[in-house]
Amino acid sequence: MQGEAAIREIKHGPSVQLVRFSPDGSLLLSAGNSGAVRIWKADDQALVVEIPSGMRNTMDVRFIPGTDWIAVATDDGRIRVWESRSRKQVRQIDSIPLIQALACSDDGQTLVVGSYSGAVRVISLQDDTPPREYTPIWGRIDDIEFIPGTRL
Numbered sequence: 001m002q003g004e005a006a007i008r009e010i011k012h013g014p015s016v017q018l019v020r021f022s023p024d025g026s027l028l029l030s031a032g033n034s035g036a037v038r039i040w041k042a043d044d045q046a047l048v049v050e051i052p053s054g055m056r057n058t059m060d061v062r063f064i065p066g067t068d069w070i071a072v073a074t075d076d077g078r079i080r081v082w083e084s085r086s087r088k089q090v091r092q093i094d095s096i097p098l099i100q101a102l103a104c105s106d107d108g109q110t111l112v113v114g115s116y117s118g119a120v121r122v123i124s125l126q127d128d129t130p131p132r133e134y135t136p137i138w139g140r141i142d143d144i145e146f147i148p149g150t151r152l
Contacts, residue, residue, distance in 0.1 A: 017058050023065045023106070031058040037072055039084055051082045060102035062111075064125065071111060073102040079111065079123075096121050096133070101144040105151050114141030 015033035022029070027048065028040040035058065037051040057075040064071055064081070069090065073079045077099060081091040098116035104125075105111075111123040118136030146152065 018061065020061055020063065022063045027063070029061050029063060029070060031061040031072065033057055037061060037070070037082075039070070049084050049087060051084065051087055053080065053082070059099045062102050062104045064104050064108045065106055066108040069108075071102060071104060073099045073113065075099060079113065081125075091125075093123055095123070095131070100140065100142050103144045103146050105146050106149055107151075110146075110151055112144055112146065114144040116140050120144070 017031050017033055020029045021027070021042065026042055028042050029037070030040065031037045033056060035053050035056045037053050037058065039048040039051070040046065041048060051070065051072070053072050058072060059075050060073045062071045068084050069081050070084055071079050071081050073095070075098065077095055077097040079093040079095050079099070079102065080089050081093070082088065083090050095113050096115045096119050099113055100116050101114040103112050109124065109126045111125060113121045113123065118138045118141060120134040120141065122132040
């Protein structure tokens with residue numbers, strides 16, 4: 001409501017692009033255009049870790065369920081997977097140009113990526129199976145999600 005004070009405020013820094021909750025709701029993931037990716041405790045907003053992504057123009061970020069990993073998609077068409085405790089990059093996926101949206105299945109085994117051009121790519125996180133790509137027919141994809149409990 002206009003004019004009311006925020007209940008809580010987290011000082012991520014300039015240009016916050018988005019915020020995501022962890023699957024269990026205990027953590028928050030914030031990402032900004034400057035490349036900063038931070039994980040916070042949801043209950044008291046204490047900073048848990050900052051991932052040194054070094055990548056500007058973060059388009060989407062996601063916790064990967066069942067792991068200590070997060071996926072960071074940037075507008076250069078890459079997805080970088082980071083292990084949050086060690087703050088180390090564990091995988092880089094060259095995906096599709098102009099990434100707009102990223103989602104991870106509940107079992108943490110599959111990523112799906114949507115692009116500005118409408119292309120959709122499905123990527124396995126469990127092995128090196130080649131990604132499946134779907135031809136753009138819809139136009140720009142600004143957000144994408146899995147149906148909970150499925151790989152759809």
